[in-house]
Amino acid sequence: MRIPGATYRLQFTPDFGFQQAKAIVEYLAQLGITDIYASPVFAARIGSQHGYDVVDPNRLNPELGTQADYEALVDEAHKHGLGWLQDIVPNHMAFNSQNPYLVDVLEHGPSSQYADMFDIDWDSYHDDLNGKAIAPMLGSDYQQCLAAGELQLSYTEDGLKVNYYSLQLPICLAAYEDFFEPVISQLDESDTALATLLLQIKARVLPLTGKAKSKASTDTKRELWSTINASEQTKQHVEQTLANYNGEAGNSESFTQLDSLLSKQFYQLAHWKTALTKLNYRRFFTVNELICLNAQHPHVFGQTHDFIQKLVKSGKIDGLRVDHVDGLYDPLSYLQRLTEATDNAYILVEKILEADEKLPDNWPIQGTSGYEFLTCVNRVFCQGESEPVLDKFYRQFTGIESRYERLFFEKKRLLAETELVGDIDNLVQRLIPVVEAMGEQSLVQDSLRDALKETMIAFPVYRSYISEQGRSEADVHYIQEAVKQVKESLDEQTAQSSNFLAALAFIEKVLLLDEAILSPEVQALRLRFILRFQQFTGPLTAKGIEDTLFYVYNRFAGLNEVGGVPGEFALSLEAFHAYNQYQQAHWPHNLNASSTHDTKRSEDVRSRLSVLSEIPEIWTQQVTTWRGMNADKKKASDKQTIPDRNDEYFLYQTLVGAYPFDEQEMAEFCDRIKAYVIKAAREAKVNTSWTASNEAYEQGYIDFIDTLLAPGDDNSFLASLRTFQNRIRKCGVYNALSQLLIKLTAPGVPDFYQGSELWDLSLVDPDNRRPVDYAKRANALSSIQEQWQQDPTSAINRLLENWDDGQLKLFFTMQGLATRREFSEVFKNGDYVPLAVTGIHANKVIAFARTLDTQTVITVAPRFLFDLTKDDKLPCGLSAWGDTAIHLPNADRSGWTNPLTRDSVEHNEELLIGNICRSLPAALLSSRNV
Secondary structure, three states: OOOOOOOEOOOOOOEOOHHHOOOOOOHHHOOOOOOOOOOOOOOOOOOOOOOOOOEEEEOHHHOOOOOOHHHHHHHHHHHHHEEEEEEEOOOEEEOOOOOOHHHHHHHHHHHHHOOOOOOOOOOOOOOOHOOEEEEEEEOOOHHHOOOOOOOOEEEEOOOOOOOOEEEEEEOOOOOOOHHHHHHOOOOOOOOOOHHHHHHHHHHHHHOOOHHHHHHHHHHHHHHHHHHHOOHHHHHHHHHHHHHHHEEOOOOHHHHHHHHHHHHHOEEEEHHHHHHOOOOOOEOOOOOOEEEEOOOOHHHHHHHHHHHHHHHHHHOOOOOEEEEEEEHHHOOOHHHHHHHHOOOEEEEEEOOOOOOOOOOOOOOOOOEEEEEHHOOOOHHHOOOHHHHHHHHHHHHEEEEOOHHHHHHHHHHHHHHHOOOOEEEEHHHHHHHHHHHHHHOOOOOOHHHHHHHHHHHHHHHOOOOOOEEEEEOOOOHHHHHHHOOOOOOOOHHHHHHHHHHHHHHHHHHHHHHHOOOHHHOOHHHHHHHHHHHHHHHHHHHHHHHHHHHHHHHOOOHHHHHOOOOOOOOOOOOOOHHHHHHHHHHHOEEEOOOEOOOOOOOOEEEHHHHHHHHHOOOOOHHHHHHHHHHHHHHHHOEEEEEEEEEEEHHHHHHHHHHHHOOOHHHHHHHHHHHHHHHHHHHHHHHHHHOOOOOOOOOHHHHHHHHHHHHOOOOOOOOOHHHHHHHOOOOOOOHHHHHHHHHHHHHHHHEEEEEOOOOOOOOOOOOOOOHOOOOHHHHHHHHHHHHHHHHHOHHHHHHHHHHHHOHHHHHHHHHHHHHHHHHHOOOHHHHHEEEEHHHEEEOOEEEEEEEEEEEEEEEEEEEEEEEEOOOOOOHOOOOHHHHHHHEEEOOOOOOOOOOEEEEOOOOEEEOOOOEEEHOOOOOOOOEEEEEEEO
């Protein structure tokens, strides 16, 4: 198994494909990266900007380049010693006409060779969906789309299709008779070829199933096409029939034939909002355009992983990152199968762990994609003493009195009662057979639904992992906690409802019952329900918390990060060290992320926002001033002002965190902020939303930003923002450098998101997927390396003088990765040793050692530096740090060198921070005590 030394995430798009990636391989190698970490590279929906809307996992995305381009990229990577970590998507594919597997299913229904590839309930409790898959892809009601002429029939060599803009769905062969009957009636009696073919379809093709039916269908459609095109008269009749079916826009009666034809399909076209309450396939979260897979079936696993296995076994892929592992039916079984299929390759999972939750230790993987590391580092740079001040100010400023814990359940309930209603109804239908099999027919279905919904809302983590292989103590604990929370939060009326309490008790019994007392048939029913239940607690949490609450609870926006818990503020230094020691003992090869394609804010934005926790009084006074300054810039109505106070506070934090280093970027910055806040407001679902946009509110918000960021000397707010932002931006830089050193040296594999080796002030996608200027980075790296070799002192001075261009961060990355290479075994297998810090500024230093045998690397990462940088001073030297010192892990160790400066550091039993950080605001120390 190849363990990466440092990964670099590349977001492949039609504009950044294999050739463009090949051009930067040498740069990545020179930087010190050991493995490319690639976004999905498999065939995706045309124009995809992320690759998660896969249409064929068994071929490369042609928009990224040819097979030869891919081979050349891999060869170039291998030439420079780089491995390849590949992001894969086993949970879902695109619900799109470019998906050949789904098209086959939509054409042939339950008799398709891929019928069980997708998670479709062909026996839906919705009577009109039995034997059909709902297709909620229309922009308005089906009848409205039909009458408007938006649904149009077409005919090609591939057969009859119905078209809705770019969506193109097949017409099943059973309906061909209806379409061609009027054509045949107009042909000469001697012209029987078409009629004969239709009879063959009925007698020989329709009774077939699986692969045989698909092949016969394809052959027959081509024969039909040839037959029709052999006669000009037949062609004209077909074209006229098409015109009759396609009707006249505005004349609903002219679409009767088309309506009848569509009613006979194996799918039911519907308005996209229909999926909120009526759904018979599993989606990725609430995205109708992503249909989930049954990866638990061995043959489906084989169908969707064949190409991946070949790439791994051929050496083109060294490791895999499994997207959305919590969406899988049985993650443990899937990971066991994946490990076996890839000969025990390096495997990570995308998994969000809640506070105090541990990754299941029986999973055959090396760890996660690193959200928990991000959260841990983020919080240890927040000043805990500031929480009461910021908490009180947030409530006073916004009027929001609800605590995070209460909002946590409120927002999950909002999603459960709106966007996920249909999903919960489907779960109830899966519970009913269990109720009947266990002899509990007296239970009321409405009460079962309410109890199930409340249990899901109260679930404290994304999901449990009960399977036929058993359950863990953690599974039992989380289920008991959920039921306990439901009982404690009941209103008086519900608490007295015997029906609800009986339903809740039954659900707890089903989830926790010792199945040994059940018959095998009932055990199977029960397990199927549990496995399905576990697939939906995750989407409810993700949509209710990540994609709703994190845009509502804006007390301290820097903590509202994927994998984070904004209700918990600072992390103690002791807890930080304990986390790292646990990781070293259990998951030493976990990925350590700081920015990803999923983060709400980049690492450098969060580093700035952390500074606000050091100056709560200054910050709150500044916001109060801005509120008064901008009061007359808001639009007002009878109901509210635009933006409301919560959105206004969110905006101020965003502006401070993401304000560009270069004023020439202001026009672009303004556009980026406007796009960002509209996405944030829609995600919050308070004043506008994706399902019901409030144009007046959104326009008012945009106008407010235009006014705030308008160029000109008379813009007093912008001048004030710049003045304040200048006071914290350097401290943000110091935070960023310290956090970078921690990522480079803590237990785990450091991961770098594309472009983040220079300052990157990106916000949530698509903002963080903007093109990266690699020529700029490569030139900067070359220049730094040259100057570093010639004169380290002048090189450092130049970097400090031009700190705002990002090259200082690039230098730290370069030298940190060089240190990892030199002490590779220390970072792979060495102990993690917290170091005691004493002196006047002891709380401002995070220090730890990585030790193995006679080798040691020490990390010194200062924090909370605002009061040490007054008058624009660099927080370096004894004048800044006084008697603050770290105590060494081994008093006999000697010969300390700082790889960031090449300085030697003198010591006794302790090292003064002022001597360690003489010229730079953070430090590494290395020693080989031979």
